[in-house]
Each structure stands twice: as C-alpha cells, then as structure tokens.
Amino acid sequence: MLCEHNAELKQFLPNLEDYFVSIFKGARKVHYLYLYASFVHFAHSIAKTTNFYKLDGCGLHVYGQYVAIERALKDLGAEKSPSAQQVDDYCYTLQKIGVLLKVGYNVFDQLEHIMKTLNVRLLQTKQIHKFVDKERFIDVYAIDLLVSGCITLSHNKEFTRSSKMWLVREILALENYLVKFLSKAESTTNAQMYRVKTHFVCLTNLYYSFREVTDIPKLPLRLHPYHVLVETLLSSCLQRKPKVQVTSEEESEFHPKHIISYQRNMFNNFTLLHSTKDIELPSPVAWKLCMRYGATTHKFADELFAFMQALIKHHSKIFAHISAVLIYNLYNQRPPFTIDVIQSVISAQKSFIDRLPAEHTPTLLCVTVVLRVLQFLQQALLKIPPITGGNRLMALKHLYLYTENLNISDDNVLPDIRNQAKALQNHILNNAEQMSLKAYLCSLGVNTETNGGI
Structure with a gap:
C-alpha cells in the first residue's frame, strides 16, 4: 500500500477503516464488486493498524442481521413465499458474510451455525433456488459462502470430533x-x-x-x-x-x-x-487444453503457457503422456483442424519443450513423446481395421519435428525410434497409410527401397 512508507498517510488508515464500517453497516446497499473491493482495502489497513475489533464489530453486526432474516424466513413456514425485500435483504447479508470470510481471520463464533442453516436452504430443501426469480445470484453467493466457510473452519484448532466429521x-x-x-x-x-x-x-x-490441514482429510x-x-x-x-448483450451498469458483476x-x-x-505434487492427477485429459496452445482463436496463450509450466515442473511424467496423446488426437478433431492449425500447434508445443531448462531434459522428453505416439499407433492398428480413404497413421505427418535438430544419433535412441516405426509395417495398411509411414521412415534416414518397400 501507498501508506507503507509514509507515516503521515498511515494516520488516515483508521478513517479508511471507519468508512468501510459505515458502508458495511449502512442501510444503503452497494454492489457486490464495490463491497468486495472496499473490503480488500479495509483488510490491508487492518493488517497495518491491528484494529481487529473493527472486523469483529462487522462480524457481530452481520450475524445479527443473519439471525433476524433467518427467523423471518422460518416464521413464514413452508407454504408462504418471502417478499422481494426479504430475499434482497437475505442476499445482501450473504454477500457481507462471504466478504468477511475472505480474510484469513475468523470473525464469526457462530460460523458453523450459519453454514448448517444455509446448507438446509441451498443443498437440502433447495429453497434458495426458488428465490432466484427475485434475486438471480443469491445461490451464487450462498455456495461461495459455504465453500469459504469450510476453508475457514478447517483451520479451527478447537473443533470437536463430531464437528470435524x-x-x-x-x-x-x-x-x-x-x-x-x-x-x-x-x-x-x-x-x-x-x-x-x-x-x-x-x-x-x-x-x-485442504492440502496442509492435518485434522481434515484432503x-x-x-x-x-x-x-x-x-x-x-x-x-x-x-x-x-x-451472445451480444447490452449491460448499462458497469459495476454489475x-x-x-x-x-x-x-x-x-x-x-x-x-x-x-x-x-x-500433493494433488494426484487422475487422467491426461488436459491434452484438450494444451492442444489450444499455439492456436490463435482465443486470448489465453499466457494462461496455457503457465499451465504447461506447472505440469512440466510438478508432473513431468504425465506431461510427456499428455504431449503424446495431444499429437495422436490432433488429427481426429471434429470439425477437423486445418493443416496450418496443426502445424502451428505442434510447432508451439515443440518450441515450449525446446525452451525448458536443462533439468527437464528436453531432448529426452521429445524422444519419450515420439516413442509413445508410435505405441499409440501400434495399438490403433491392432484395434481399428483399415478402411478405404482413411488413414490411421496421420499422427506421423509432423512427428519428425520432435526429433529434428535433436542431439540423437545411431548409437543412442534413434535405433529405438526406427525399430518402433518399422514395426508398423507388420500390419495391413491401405495406400494412404503406406505413404505416411514411408515418408516418416525416410525422415528417420531409413532407406525404404532397400528394405523391400512397405
């Protein structure tokens, strides 16, 4: 914050806190995004001034509101519907509780009670879903509150065994x-x-x-x-x-x-x-996301790059498998990708691997990917019969890019790749498949003419 190195500005922090408290306790409702943004500054200020009693005061205030609106809803019974004003008040109360739970400090002694009553209305009776016609995001704030509440309570060292269960x-x-x-x-x-x-x-x-919470199983x-x-x-x-939409309120969520x-x-x-590494990945299905890296039809290249960096750093084995699955499936998309898109994706994937630090052994990773693709193709030839006009070996088309310019030679891994590729000749292939295999073998330096063709 700006105040961190300015003693004069620090004097105004209590005033900033009081302003937030007045917003929080005031009768006038503010948009959730404004409420949340104000709270972020409030929480930063409290961390500097240690005026935690102000947080506690906000907690007591909104808990009183929650109890009152819960009582009013309960008094209505099962047959009567709450008024639009009651639903609006209930939603705003949930927003404020949810905002307070965003700070790493439990301001609610009765948080378990709040969650149990809210659980009944959202998960058990589904009553909150009936309120959506009056306040369309009330279920959103309710589920966010429940999840934040679980995270907060998981750090409660005084939790009883029954509460933990x-x-x-x-x-x-x-x-x-x-x-x-x-x-x-x-x-x-x-x-x-x-x-x-x-x-x-x-x-x-x-x-x-819940990875680092010892009392609650992750x-x-x-x-x-x-x-x-x-x-x-x-x-x-x-x-x-x-859909093309017109939204006039810029502060709207x-x-x-x-x-x-x-x-x-x-x-x-x-x-x-x-x-x-604490979270075990159950499937290589993330290839569907990685396949979009290198495509130009979205705005998330940086996010995909960061995702793949996390994969290679913490799950290097599954990253190699994902890369191979990606190449194999790249040619089977519906609608099909153009050759330009396929080349762009493969080039982007190869470039990503080439730029990896030495500890990730980029050369070995490329070789592993190639060998796995060849294994997938062997399995495909066993399971899928050849058809006229089809090509079960399309994944060979750009596979040479993964070994191009690598430091591999006849006395290390290249013979393994050649042998696996040549083993594909042992299956019944149609004309298109024979041409794909011949082109790939040539890229590996295999003389297909002297080997009797394919």
Whole structure:
C-alpha cells in the first residue's frame, strides 16, 4: 500500500477503516464488486493498524442481521413465499458474510451455525433456488459462502470430533453439488459466465485448500470431477461463443469488462491444482487444453503457457503422456483442424519443450513423446481395421519435428525410434497409410527401397 512508507498517510488508515464500517453497516446497499473491493482495502489497513475489533464489530453486526432474516424466513413456514425485500435483504447479508470470510481471520463464533442453516436452504430443501426469480445470484453467493466457510473452519484448532466429521460431510456434499452444476452449466450469456466462474473457482478451492490441514482429510481429485473442470474451461473460455448483450451498469458483476478477468481467474485456479505434487492427477485429459496452445482463436496463450509450466515442473511424467496423446488426437478433431492449425500447434508445443531448462531434459522428453505416439499407433492398428480413404497413421505427418535438430544419433535412441516405426509395417495398411509411414521412415534416414518397400 501507498501508506507503507509514509507515516503521515498511515494516520488516515483508521478513517479508511471507519468508512468501510459505515458502508458495511449502512442501510444503503452497494454492489457486490464495490463491497468486495472496499473490503480488500479495509483488510490491508487492518493488517497495518491491528484494529481487529473493527472486523469483529462487522462480524457481530452481520450475524445479527443473519439471525433476524433467518427467523423471518422460518416464521413464514413452508407454504408462504418471502417478499422481494426479504430475499434482497437475505442476499445482501450473504454477500457481507462471504466478504468477511475472505480474510484469513475468523470473525464469526457462530460460523458453523450459519453454514448448517444455509446448507438446509441451498443443498437440502433447495429453497434458495426458488428465490432466484427475485434475486438471480443469491445461490451464487450462498455456495461461495459455504465453500469459504469450510476453508475457514478447517483451520479451527478447537473443533470437536463430531464437528470435524460434519465438516468432512459438508465438503463432500459441496463437491457433489458443484460438479453437478458444472456438468450441465451453460456460459453463453455474461450472467451465466459469472455463475459458472464462481462454481468453478469454488470447486477448485475445495481440492486445493485442504492440502496442509492435518485434522481434515484432503479431498481427492477424482476422474469425473477432473474431466468436468477441463470441459468447463474448454466451453467457457477456449470455445465460448457469447451472445451480444447490452449491460448499462458497469459495476454489475456481469458487465463485459469483467468477463475476461473471470475466465483468467478460472485458468489460474486450475493451474494451482497442478502446481503441487500433493494433488494426484487422475487422467491426461488436459491434452484438450494444451492442444489450444499455439492456436490463435482465443486470448489465453499466457494462461496455457503457465499451465504447461506447472505440469512440466510438478508432473513431468504425465506431461510427456499428455504431449503424446495431444499429437495422436490432433488429427481426429471434429470439425477437423486445418493443416496450418496443426502445424502451428505442434510447432508451439515443440518450441515450449525446446525452451525448458536443462533439468527437464528436453531432448529426452521429445524422444519419450515420439516413442509413445508410435505405441499409440501400434495399438490403433491392432484395434481399428483399415478402411478405404482413411488413414490411421496421420499422427506421423509432423512427428519428425520432435526429433529434428535433436542431439540423437545411431548409437543412442534413434535405433529405438526406427525399430518402433518399422514395426508398423507388420500390419495391413491401405495406400494412404503406406505413404505416411514411408515418408516418416525416410525422415528417420531409413532407406525404404532397400528394405523391400512397405
């Protein structure tokens, strides 16, 4: 902050804090993004002044509001619907609680109670979903609050055994809820994009946030949720085709200027999952994301580069497998990629590997990728019968780029590559496949004429 090296400005920090408290406790509602931005400055200031009693005061105030609105909703019973004003008040209260949970300091002695009552309304009775027609993002703020609450409570050293067991069940229930939502979510409109972003970030936080908590078992990243995360990034960022919309309120959560930051936030959180060896990756399906690196139809080259850096640093073995799967599948896309796009993607992948530090052994990595692609092709020839006009060996077309200009020779790994490639001749091949194999063998220095052709 600017005040850090200016004693005179530091004197104004208490005034800044009081201003935020007045906003927080005031009757006039402010937009969530403004509330959150103000809170960020408030939290930074509190860290300097140690006026934690102001945080506690905000916590007591909003908890009182939560209890009051909960009582009012309960008094309505199951048959009566709350008024638009009651739903609006409830939503704003959830926003304020959620904002306070963003600081690494638990201001709520009754956080477990808040979460249990909110769990009933969101996950069990689904009552909050009935409020969406009056306040369309109320479920978004509710799920964000529940996930933040789980993360906060996981650090509670005074938690009882029964409370810990409840928290584990809560985490699993939230995972199930979030995966179900993302499995069928759309992101065509900006409002949908805001909703998807929040659910995506909440889910990644569940997998990432409990790694260093000793009393709570970490949530394993299973196959289906991982595939859902990858498909969500594809549909909501790399392949998104948004509707043209007019949004007048710039401070609105779904104004177009915020959408790109939401998407980058999703990418950054997904990369975090791959930035540690503590989280085991259940599948190489991330090849679908890496395949977009080198394409020019999106704005996320930097994010994809950072993601691949995390993969190679913390999961080098699976990165080699992903690279091979990528090459194999590059020629089987629907609709098909043009040759220019394929060359661009492969060149970008090879360039990424070439620029890796020596400890990642780029040459060995390229050789490993080539050998795995050849293994995939062997399996394909065994499982898929030849058809007229088809080509099961299309992945050979640009594979030479991975060994071009590498320091490999006849006395190290090149014979292994040649032998695996020549073994493809032992299968029944159509004309196109024979031509692809012959071209690749020639690139390896194999004289196909003296070997009796193929």
